[in-house]
Amino acid sequence: MVHIKKGELSQEEKALLEVIGKGTIQEAGTLLASKNVRVNCLDENGMTPLMHAAYKGKLDMCKLLLRHGADVNCHQHEHGYTALMFAALSGNKDITWAMLEAGAETDVVNSVGRTAAQMAAFVERLNYYTKPQGLDTEPKLPPKLAGPLHKIITTTNLHPVKIVMLINENPLLAEEAALNKCYKVMDLICEKCMKQSDMNEVLAMKMHYISCIFQKCINFLKDGENKLDTLIKSLLKGRPSDGFPIYQEKIIRESIRKFPYCEATLLQQLVRSIAPVEIGSDPTAFSVLTQAITGQVGFVDVEFCTTCGEKGASKRCSVCKMVIYCDQSCQKTHWFAHKKICKNLKDIYEKQQLEAAKEKSEEDNNGKLDVSSNGIDAEQPEAEPAVPREGADPPEAVEGEKASLQCHAGLECSQDAAAGPLASEE
Ligand SMILES: [Zn+2]
Numbered sequence: 001m002v003h004i005k006k007g008e009l010s011q012e013e014k015a016l017l018e019v020i021g022k023g024t025i026q027e028a029g030t031l032l033a034s035k036n037v038r039v040n041c042l043d044e045n046g047m048t049p050l051m052h053a054a055y056k057g058k059l060d061m062c063k064l065l066l067r068h069g070a071d072v073n074c075h076q077h078e079h080g081y082t083a084l085m086f087a088a089l090s091g092n093k094d095i096t097w098a099m100l101e102a103g104a105e106t107d108v109v110n111s112v113g114r115t116a117a118q119m120a121a122f123v124e125r126l127n128y129y130t131k132p133q134g135l136d137t138e139p140k141l142p143p144k145l146a147g148p149l150h151k152i153i154t155t156t157n158l159h160p161v162k163i164v165m166l167i168n169e170n171p172l173l174a175e176e177a178a179l180n181k182c183y184k185v186m187d188l189i190c191e192k193c194m195k196q197s198d199m200n201e202v203l204a205m206k207m208h209y210i211s212c213i214f215q216k217c218i219n220f221l222k223d224g225e226n227k228l229d230t231l232i233k234s235l236l237k238g239r240p241s242d243g244f245p246i247y248q249e250k251i252i253r254e255s256i257r258k259f260p261y262c263e264a265t266l267l268q269q270l271v272r273s274i275a276p277v278e279i280g281s282d283p284t285a286f287s288v289l290t291q292a293i294t295g296q297v298g299f300v301d302v303e304f305c306t307t308c309g310e311k312g313a314s315k316r317c318s319v320c321k322m323v324i325y326c327d328q329s330c331q332k333t334h335w336f337a338h339k340k341i342c343k344n345l346k347d348i349y350e351k352q353q354l355e356a357a358k359e360k361s362e363e364d365n366n367g368k369l370d371v372s373s374n375g376i377d378a379e380q381p382e383a384e385p386a387v388p389r390e391g392a393d394p395p396e397a398v399e400g401e402k403a404s405l406q407c408h409a410g411l412e413c414s415q416d417a418a419a420g421p422l423a424s425e426e
Pocket residue numbers: 305306307308309310313325326327330
């Protein structure tokens with residue numbers, strides 16, 4: 001790449017910087033077409049036209065410059081500012097998005113490690129809201145809700161189904177008025193986390209995300225009785241082709257998008273990881289969010305429940321062996337969705353087993369030239385139970401058994417030794 005010197009601008013380049021501030025898109029376009037204009041030229045401070053456009057909050061100019069090949073990661077500014085930082089300074093969310101979508105690098109200092117240390121201070125904060133403050137006659141958070149809310153916001157399992165389950169199982173929480181109070185308190189904590197001198201973006205994002213799930217619960221509760229069960233079903237409903245839970249993915253993306261502080265590095269990091277991924281592909285928004293908030297890297301070697309995302313799930317669907325649950329209760333909750341694809345997954349599993357066996361035998365053959373007289377010991381897939389009828393109860397979930405394909409929940413199904421079937425609860 002040609003080295004561009006700071007402050008050595010042609011007349012047309014100077015005119016372009018003027019036009020970015022005050023002119024029209026047409027004028028800018030005309031100038032950019034000139035051979036005397038370099039799209040990544042630098043003014044005396046090391047600012048590119050794109051940085052100028054971002055700083056001045058001109059979205060159309062930014063897009064035009066990016067189309068003309070502006071380098072979104074140019075790093076020549078005297079104070080090390082990038083176009084993305086200028087976008088943040090302008091306070092224009094759309095420009096921030098445009099920069100991120102153009103591949104802007106975020107200099108991420110992951111503050112995950114701070115979360116645990118700040119948890120104590122954080123509990124204090126929750127207690128604070130259980131007492132009336134200032135002119136209030138009532139506390140923002142009724143003391144009886146502090147315990148249940150604390151349980152939810154300190155969880156490391158951010159799976160939306162798990163959060164709704166935790167709400168659903170507590171009669172104190174599972175009503176509109178209580179959820180209203182809780183989500184407002186979480187929004188306040190989120191704001192505090194962002195505005196205090198010792199900013200904590202991770203905790204802020206977590207509060208915001210859980211608040212969004214609470215608000216979804218409120219929407220469903222408004223419709224009548226038992227509506228949280230309906231919400232859980234909506235979250236688990238898979239698309240016909242592979243059972244991927246589209247609504248769940250959308251809900252998580254939407255809550256990240258609604259995070260009110262667009263300058264937050266963590267938000268930018270999340271958007272950068274999620275925006276280019278088509279809905280239905282990996283990584284899921286859930287895995288990206290979980291990793292950012294809990295620091296949990298990848299999902300290898302640990303089993304996560306397909307229904308509720310809980311760690312350490314070990315009961316596999318005995319038919320397809322491709323999904324895993326905490327217990328039969330989680331399996332039952334998921335069955336309405338899983339039964340539609342269980343047969344397909346079973347086929348995939350069997351194919352996979354066959355291929356693995358084939359590969360293994362080929363390897364063995366190559367490794368043991370003229371040595372063995374035993375022949376090839378290809379592993380055959382185990383006999384499977386009958387495929388359940390449509391609408392029937394779920395098949396027994398059994399202890400985990402080898403499967404290594406990415407299951408539709410986007411989590412890695414890893415390996416486990418085969419064991420006996422789970423004792424039925426019925
Ligand atoms: Zn579960």
